[in-house]
Each structure stands twice: as structure tokens, then as C-alpha cells.
Amino acid sequence: MLPAARELLTVRETAYLLRISKQTVYRWAANGDLPSIQYGQPRVEGARRRGGAIRIPKAAVMALLAAEEVA
Numbered sequence: 489m490l491p492a493a494r495e496l497l498t499v500r501e502t503a504y505l506l507r508i509s510k511q512t513v514y515r516w517a518a519n520g521d522l523p524s525i526q527y528g529q530p531r532v533e534g535a536r537r538r539g540g541a542i543r544i545p546k547a548a549v550m551a552l553l554a555a556e557e558v559a
Contacts, residue, residue: 495546496525496543496544496545496546497543497545497549498543499513499514499517499544501544502522502544505549506552513544514542517544522544522548522552523544523545523548524542524543524544524545525543525545526540526542526543527540527541527543
């Protein structure tokens with residue numbers, strides 16, 4: 489388990505809190521619009537399965553929620 493596991497959210501948890509799809513979370517993370525941590529085995533070229541896992545810092549999600557409330 490990661491040392492700060494309580495401070496990290498899964499893609500599903502992030503999507504739920506932000507009321508967006510999981511695919512949008514993956515896209516934002518890939519584009520750098522949402523800070524993310526990727527760990528585990530990297531994806532092998534040509535493999536059907538994805539590699540590793542993505543976790544989103546809870547602080548980044550809370551900052552987006554706070555910005556949404558202001559707007």
C-alpha cells in the first residue's frame with residue numbers, strides 16, 4: 489500500500505466527486521490537466537491490457553471542487 493493512501497483517490501472516486509466520467513479523468517490525467525500518480529507495471533506495447541494504476545491526489549480534486557463553487 490502506498491504510504492499516503494488516504495490522500496490519494498482512485499479514478500472512480502475522482503469521477504464520482506467531480507461528477508464526470510472515468511474516461512474524462514483518464515484524459516485529464518494524460519493531458520496533464522489533473523495531477524496524477526501512475527504506479528505499477530508499465531503498459532507493454534501491443535498489449536491488450538493497460539498497465540499500472542492511476543491515483544489522483546485528494547488535494548487536487550478538492551481544489552477543483554473549490555474553484556467550481558466560486559465560479
